[in-house]
Amino acid sequence: MNRSFTLPRRRFLQSAAFLAAAVTTPPLQARPRLEGFKPGQMKLGCVCWNFRGIMNGPPWNETIDLIGNMGFDGIELIAARPNDFETYWKKDSVLTGLKKQLDKYKLTVSQFALFQTAVEDLSNLDSSKRNRSLDCFEEGCKIAQKLGAPIINIVAPWARDLTGPSDYLPRYFAQLQGAPEKKFHLNIAEGFNYEKVWSTFVRTMKDACERASHYGLNFSLENHTHTLVHDSTAFLKLFGEVNNPILGMNMDIGWIQLQREYPPYAIHKVKDHLFNLHIRDIDGPGLVFVGIGDGVMDLQAVVDALKTVGYTGYLSFEQDGVPDMIQCMKNAKVLLEKMIGS
Secondary structure, eight states, X not given: OOOOOOOOHHHHHHHHHHHHHHHHSOOOOSSOOOTTOOTXXXXXXXXXXXXXXXXXXXXXXXXXXXXXXXXOSEEEEEEOSTHHXXXXXXXXXXXXXXXXXXXXXXXXXXXXXXXXXXXXXXXXXXXXXXXXXXXXXXXXXXXXXXXXXXXXXXXXXXXXXXXXXXXXXXXXXXXXXXXXXXXXXXXXXTTOOHHHXXXXXXXXXXXXXXXXXXXXXXXXXXXXXXXXXXXXXXXXHHHHHHOOTXXXXXXXXXXXXXXXXXXXXXXXHHGGGEEEEEEOOOOTTSOOOOOTTSSSOOHHHHHHHHHHHTOOEEEEEOOOXXXXXXXXXXXXXXXXXXXXXX
């Protein structure tokens, strides 16, 4: 039996308006809008916390001088604690001084980062705690906008139901002594529900994208061990559910290889969703981040993969403690400049 279906006038008009908006609204860019870049061009940057530990916090003036004098194009600045905003980042005199100092060296803030301690409850099932971290994330967006950074960045959070012997859970990834009596162990809270944590995290990332978009920013999420986005596959799963082009991956190739994922392969997987790259090196067993160029990281293969996928953006050096950080960064800069130019 044939049945005719007539759409009510109001619903018809609403549907027509929706379709018209879908046709006329330009799509959001999948990659950040970076000034001064040619397509496929890569520039070198350095994170400020190489020279001053993250939790030591501001001021960052001395590290800006160090990075600027070495001739880098970009720098990443960071807020580690919620109270850093009131005591440092929200002061007009601080931002004015920082921008003047950055201009002196022609340094661009490639992205403004928020450390886990500033936004640790983005994966919390308690909505009040989660919203406080979202508000802190938005404060970071405001600072990023004022500094002219195109990207706001965080390391992906881990489920709050997981705890271990390290306050920063990603740093606990090996049990080197005490076996067989002592085992590698994480505590998983009773009643842990991964599906609920993940779905809540997805909704929170959608909210974070909306807040970043309000300030004209892209949002990069970084992979670390035990977090909800520990590798490229996890990021692609998240992106498929968030479905917002302003969300991209800040790939840390050291942490990727620590997860036993080959960084050039991960670059090919993420491709257009790759917004920023952190350069590290790693030892043969894959447990220690050694000086850049001193380990087994195939940096030339990383650069070649970036060229193949047409990556445009910064390669930022992030280095764990070495005896001479300044010389390490100078050597790394020369090494990567040769590889990019080859």
